[in-house]
Amino acid sequence: MNKLANKMLKTRLTISAVLVAAFLSGCASKIDTVSEQNAINEFVAKAAVAEQLTGVDETSWWKGLDSSQLNQLVTKALANNYDLKxxxxxxKSALARLGEQKAQYLPQGGIEIGAQRSGLGDVNSRQSSANLALDWQLDLFGRITALVDAANASAMSQAEQVRLLQIEVVSSVVKGFVSYQGNVEKQHIVALQIEALEQSIEVLQARVDEGVANELDLNRTMAQLRQQEALIPAIEYAKYRDLSTLAVLTGNLTQDVTLTNEQTVLEHEFTVSLSEPNNAIALRPDISRALYNFSQANSLSVAASKALLPDISLSGFAGVLSISSTELRDTQQQWQVAPQIQWSILSYPALLAQRDAQQFLSEAAYSDYQQVVLKAVSESELSLQLLVNQTQQKRFADERYEFANKAFLQAEAMYEEGQIPYLELLDARQDVLIAQENAVDSTISSLLAKVNAYQSFNGRWSYALSNTNK
Incomplete structure (x- = not known):
């Protein structure tokens, strides 16, 4: 008897140890996202990116361009963009699936009401019943909890995907608007040059007819005119492309998007300023999404490990039965409670393979998470390098235009005094044209670089945007 008692005690202790171990491992099914976020903050802080841009809050940064047209386009895009919808x-589907998974904590079942009438030879029988049946999967080992954690991480990942799209939509709208206004300005410059060249051709043609000038000057001027006229179709297409991009972003057809000329946007003082540069990187949705994907993979890995343990459930029913009537008369009560343990021991090879496969996926998700963090920091640094580069290029382009314009005015005065031939005046005019176009291109590139910087440092303003649109 003592041996039997000792054996039973050891068995109970063993079962208790298994249950405790399973419970503790079940608690580890969810990644500590707060701890991981703190680690990201420390990593980003070491990189010391964009400290020189610390300043005012970047929330609604595009409003710094002071354009009501642009503000309306952004609002329409956030409301009507089909990818965002x-x-x-x-x-919403992911959140519904999370609710479905959480419901697995509760007993499952339903009500069944039935009636039947049968006959065998001269004997007829009637029977009716009404039952309430349930099946309750007890989550003693944490498998359901792990699946709930996985569903929750999947929903959070999808929420970060929404934020990613909002960033893309806002940034693309601003880029499209700036590009359109830049192309309008370039078209205006080319039109002025064409008008000046046409006036020069009239003068030259008269001088050639009088024998004062040769046809070389005339042909050179005609060539320059055709060169400028050839730019018009390309600019028209670029404008239409910008309108088409804005139309898709705002959920409209191209012909429904109408913009007025607003070249003041190109001249507006617009600088990049970040309230908390480190958080602007650490809170990026691509980093958060990679973290939730890792959490989901880890939870699924834990669930696969729990599948190796027994499933313990409790099923039962309660109801009434009438064996002489199809109308639930003269009923008798009936009930049943059936605890059940199911252990798929023979399926262990397949379950072990599934567990190993999911563990490798979890490791892969963590590796991808680390790569996303590193890529985000690198992308942010590159956006700053581009910002500095484009700012310098714009300064040089503006100075080049100033000097070219001074040279043209000097050449024009010298030509009127007969000190230089007309071809040199044409060359000076061509230099001004090229310098002016280059200055406009540099202005556009500089603005786009600033937009790109805000797009890279998107963590804080995208959170504010998401909270506004809830």
């Missing part, structure tokens, strides 16, 4: 609906 699709992602938001997918998020």
């Amino acid at each position: 699709t992602s938001q609906l997918t998020l």
Whole structure:
């Protein structure tokens, strides 16, 4: 008897140890995202990116361009963009699936009411019943908890995908608007040059007819005119391309998008300023999404490990039965409670393979998470390098235009005094044209570099944007 008692005690202790171990491992099914976020903050702080841009809050940064047209386009895009709507609906689906998974904590079952009438020879029988049946999967080992954690991480990942799309939509709208206004300005410059060349051709043609000038000057001027006229179709296409981009972003057809000329945007003082540069990187949605993807993979890995343990469930029913009537008369009560343990021991090879596969996926997700963090820091640094580079190029382009314009005015005065031939005046004019176009291109590139910087340092303003649109 003592041996039997000792054996039973050891068995109970063993079972208790298994249950405790399973419970503790079940608690580890969810990644500590707060701890991981702190680690990201420390990593980003070591990189010391964009400290020189610390300043005012970057929330609604595009409003710094002071354009009501642009503000309306951004508002329409956030409300009407179809990719954004699709992602938001997918998020609602993920949240519904999370609710479905959480419901697995509760007993499952339903009500069954039935009646039947049968006959065998001359004997007829009637029967009716009404039952409430349930099946309750007890989450003693944490498998359901792990699946709930995985569903929650999937929903959070999709929420970050929505934020990613909002960043892309806002940035693309600003870029498209700036590009359109830049192309309008370039078209205006080319039109002025064409008008000046046409006036020169009239003068030269009269001088050639009088024998004062040769046809070389005339042909050179005609060549320059055709060169400028050839730029018009390309600029028209570029403008239409910008309108088409804005139309898709705002959920409209191209012909429904109308913009007025607003070249003051190109001249507006617009600088990049970040309230908390480190958080602007650490809170980026691509980093958060990679973290939630890792959390989901880890939770699924834990769930696969829990599948190796027994499933313990409790099923039962309660109801009434009438064996002489199809109308639930003269009923008798009936009930049943059936605890059940199911252990798929023979399926262990397949379950072990599934566990190993999911563990490798979890490791892969963590590796991808680390790569995303590193890539985000690198992308942010590159955006700053581009910003500095384009700022310098714009300064040089503006100075080049100033000197070219001074040279043209000097050449024009010298030509009127007969000190230089007309061809040199044409060369000076061509230099001004090229310098002016280059200055406009540099202005556009500089603005786009600033937009790109805000797009890279998007963590804080995208959170503010998401909270505004909830």
